[in-house]
Amino acid sequence: MPEIIIDLSQLFDDNAKLSEFDTYIQKAKELAGEGNNIILTGAAPVWLYLKIAHALHGKARKLIYRSPVIGDVVIFDHSPD
Incomplete structure (x- = not known):
């Protein structure tokens, strides 16, 4: 299963804005695709x-938060493994 890393800091310039939320969601969904293992970081x-x-x-099949301090934290895992 492909592993896709989404660096949330790359979705916005300077500061994230609530008014741009729909744009961030759309970009993240495009990057994630369907049924992949996703890592959020940044x-x-x-x-x-x-x-x-x-x-x-x-x-996403599996969602992971990649912490620079403690490493990977599984948020959800819907894989049958």
């Missing part, structure tokens, strides 16, 4: 991580 506000994770539920 400097971004917590609200953006939460909203992107929610938007990818049902699209």
Whole structure:
């Protein structure tokens, strides 16, 4: 299964804005594709991580948050393995 890394800091310039939320969601969905293992990483506000994770539920097979401090944290895993 492909593993796709989405660096949330690349979705916006300078500061993330709530007014641009739909754009961030669309970009993340395009990058994620369907049924892939997704890793979210990068400097971004917590609200953006939460909203992107929610938007990818049902699209991603597995979602991981990659922390620079503690490593990978599985958010959800819908693989039959």
